Amino acid sequence: DAGVIQSPRHEVTEMGQEVTLRCKPISGHNSLFWYRQTMMRGLELLIYFNNNVPIDDSGMPEDRFSAKMPNASFSTLKIQPSEPRDSAVYFCASSWAGGADQPQHFGDGTRLSIL
Amino acid sequence: GESVGLHLPTLSVQEGDNSIINCAYSNSASDYFIWYKQESGKGPQFIIDIRSNMDKRQGQRVTVLLNKTVKHLSLQIAATQPGDSAVYFCAENNQGGKLIFGQGTELSVKP
Numbered sequence: 745d746a747g748v749i750q751s752p753r754h755e756v757t758e759m760g761q762e763v764t765l766r767c768k769p770i771s772g773h774n775s776l777f778w779y780r781q782t783m784m785r786g787l788e789l790l791i792y793f794n795n796n797v798p799i800d801d802s803g804m805p806e807d808r809f810s811a812k813m814p815n816a817s818f819s820t821l822k823i824q825p826s827e828p829r830d831s832a833v834y835f836c837a838s839s840w841a842g843g844a845d846q847p848q849h850f851g852d853g854t855r856l857s858i859l
Numbered sequence: 860g861e862s863v864g865l866h867l868p869t870l871s872v873q874e875g876d877n878s879i880i881n882c883a884y885s886n887s888a889s890d891y892f893i894w895y896k897q898e899s900g901k902g903p904q905f906i907i908d909i910r911s912n913m914d915k916r917q918g919q920r921v922t923v924l925l926n927k928t929v930k931h932l933s934l935q936i937a938a939t940q941p942g943d944s945a946v947y948f949c950a951e952n953n954q955g956g957k958l959i960f961g962q963g964t965e966l967s968v969k970p
Contacts, residue, residue: 748902787903787948787960800957835902845891845910845952850902 748851756857762824769838777837871967878936882949891952
């Protein structure tokens with residue numbers, strides 16, 4: 745079975761540019777999560793969606809960050825304009841929220857470098 | 860300049876030995892816990908979970924123990940193999956739909 749698919753796997757761009765990260769959750773999962781991982785702060789939840797609706801975006805660092813989920817099989821995380829401190833690995837995860845307590849399954853991440 | 864980052868606890872074991880990785884969680888109301896394994900260049904991979912109405916759960920070569928009295932979780936890996944080398948994270952469900960992750964423990968298996 746296909747897991748969570750993220751693209752691109754690596755992104756290198758100059759500061760000020762717009763960056764768009766993409767995620768395809770596991771088919772049938774109705775919750776989607778965006779995380780950021782850095783050496784300094786570990787794994788941080790940025791935002792999560794249930795049934796395509798944003799539930800909690802309190803982890804989004806600034807207005808430069810935005811996320812959308814136009815349908816059940818696709819989500820984007822956008823940074824505009826990007827800054828060097830945004831450099832990190834960004835993970836998408838999905839889970840099935842229909843039952844009590846289901847694990848989140850992660851993609852392999854996008855390694856983002858802002859020069 | 861000097862970079863400062865998280866200093867992960869490290870556990871070094873001999874191949875074939877058993878490993879025990881510990882985790883203290885923060886919220887006494889958390890009712891669901893998960894262990895993840897993260898290899899270099901990959902995302903966290905689900906290993907095993909446990910609900911708060913249980914004290915122990917076993918999988919293939921792995922056992923998770925939960926002590927709610929002291930808010931402690933442990934992961935035991937039997938007959939540790941080189942392929943088990945990775946960073947291991949515990950996570951707790953804070954009942955708000957979110958997982959709270961620990962800082963991780965790096966397991967190094969010596970052949």
